[in-house]
Amino acid sequence: MIRLEEARLATLKDVAALAGVSVKTVSNVVNGYAFVKPENRRRVEEALTATGYRPNIGARNLRRGRTGFVALVLPELVVPYFAELAGLVLGAAQEQEWNVLIEQTLGTREGERDTLASLGPHMIDGAIVSPEALEARDFGELAPGIPVVMLGEHSVDLPLDHVGIDNVEAARVAVAHLIGLGRTRIAAIGAHPHRGTAAQRLEGYRKALTEAGLPVRDDLVATALNYHRRDGADAMARLLAGDEPPDAVFCFNDLLAVGAVRAAAERGVRVPADVAVVGFDNTEEGTYSLPSLTTVAPDKAAIARAAVDLLRRRVDDPERPPEHVRTPFSLEIRESTRGGA
Amino acid sequence: MIRLEEARLATLKDVAALAGVSVKTVSNVVNGYAFVKPENRRRVEEALTATGYRPNIGARNLRRGRTGFVALVLPELVVPYFAELAGLVLGAAQEQEWNVLIEQTLGTREGERDTLASLGPHMIDGAIVSPEALEARDFGELAPGIPVVMLGEHSVDLPLDHVGIDNVEAARVAVAHLIGLGRTRIAAIGAHPHRGTAAQRLEGYRKALTEAGLPVRDDLVATALNYHRRDGADAMARLLAGDEPPDAVFCFNDLLAVGAVRAAAERGVRVPADVAVVGFDNTEEGTYSLPSLTTVAPDKAAIARAAVDLLRRRVDDPERPPEHVRTPFSLEIRESTRGGA
């Protein structure tokens, strides 16, 4: 049963020798060029399967000037939203015959800059970037002219393609839902000095309160420097320790919400009876948590698809004007804002 | 402020022309060759920064016969264990100057085979594979001689490098913990016909019961064809509907455990009072869930590091005998098996 594999992989040259034609003819067959004599085509195809030929992508790309790789630059895979999104982007990219290089920036400006710098310009055809702390000048690090699609909101106002939901409106809807439940001391968790999405969600939060004639109280806006469960728990603990603790909390992502729920439970504060909680991202974790999470649900599949489509079009035509795609979202109402346990 | 970027990226030739030396001398400087006259080195370095030269990875790899890419083949990024692991592998690979190509197989044999086949042999230096349904013959799809490191247990007995914890022992420890709480009707969730790890964890489960003189009852072993939250919930529902419902459950991963806890809660069954629950993987989700999850905690960082190290050594010396690395684990005891709510 021991089978000696040929040490070297077959190249066009090997196939050509076996089929008795020129290298270029084999290349033509491989690339589906029309004008090849049927007889020769057959011979080449036989030789192709006989040798188990696989094209050398590197060499092909060197010649063609394309790499077949795109980078997906995101903060952290351990954040379920990004893990889910990455999975969907992987799928969408596969349809474009693109391989995806996932790069983690860890959410810091340093990390984002290093990543952009390290992505050799020759390495990728383009990049899908989900920035957290990126600023305009950081884009100088990207190789000149690399096609980029941005995900989520970004404060930097660059002429780049962009995909995202209407964060202001989504936040407004979420908070309006809480107001509709009769809650009046509604807190927000997730304010952040440098994050574009944070600013927008905060704006939506304020808008909803104002529209309902409720005061916007600074002591009910909790900052979170990261968006992990721990940060949500810490923020909730601070809010609950205040003089007038909130009766509802709008968290800027599901992880913060999970942490907030946990912190509440640890203090004997019931969700939703004492505090209603809304999250953001509709990660699967929130549908099984106790209580399950009411959350803003962006259409992640649509985001992934749109991002890859946009990148494809940008790569094919670098001169086209930048496009902004708004993807839909919905509000998933679950136990954390409902009567149920 | 408009800056025209040069259309073409600088190549060694451009740098050489600017510095007034040969292409090879520039290459030597770039690669840190020792014997370059200081004067020339200085000139080259100036030209290097002046042109903003970045090596063309594709061309370099074509020449060197290495690609600088490794594939990480895993079932699904939405499974937190794999997301966490992927993040760690990304970090470890970065230290080896490797770029990581993440491929999702979706846990099916088809997916795993397609993935292996699509990874052009020229595309990667090696692969780290976390198989779920893979069988021995599928490895024929991998290009002959591609270095592979396997993660987790695999039933296929191939001469491959391998990293994983002692699943039998880990499962035994987990179940022994439940027995130590005085539980006697201990169920298992996660049996699977084709999964190597499932078989091993089941063996550990049986071993612990037998050692304690408890009967192994087939009606307390629940199959899960996937390891998602939904599968855990379904399995738990089936168990609770039985004649003698369990007073403890050992789940083969944390997602199953989360689903099981949810299903119990929906039926008014208290965790841990009525049913104690143990998970596996120590995902962060389990530390914030209500109740928090007692779980087997593999050292994921150690796994990632070992996998990358092993792959590096295999790439450097394809002839070395396969190595099996056992990474440590611990049992994290939390609320789901403790007195607390």
Place this chain on the structure above:
DNA sequence: CGACTGCTTTACAACGTTGTACCAACGATG
């Protein structure tokens, strides 16, 4: 002073692929 040694640099080929230019048949057209 010739030969050897060690440093420094260069020209050239090669990795595997594809675009360009060109050549050779062939049948159809003038």
Place this chain on the structure above:
DNA sequence: CATCGTTGGTACAACGTTGTAAAGCAGTCG
């Protein structure tokens, strides 16, 4: 019969890089 367009095929160069071999130039030794 000369010409032309179509079809089928090939040789060569080039993408950007690095290994090899070899050459130039010191200085040193016998």
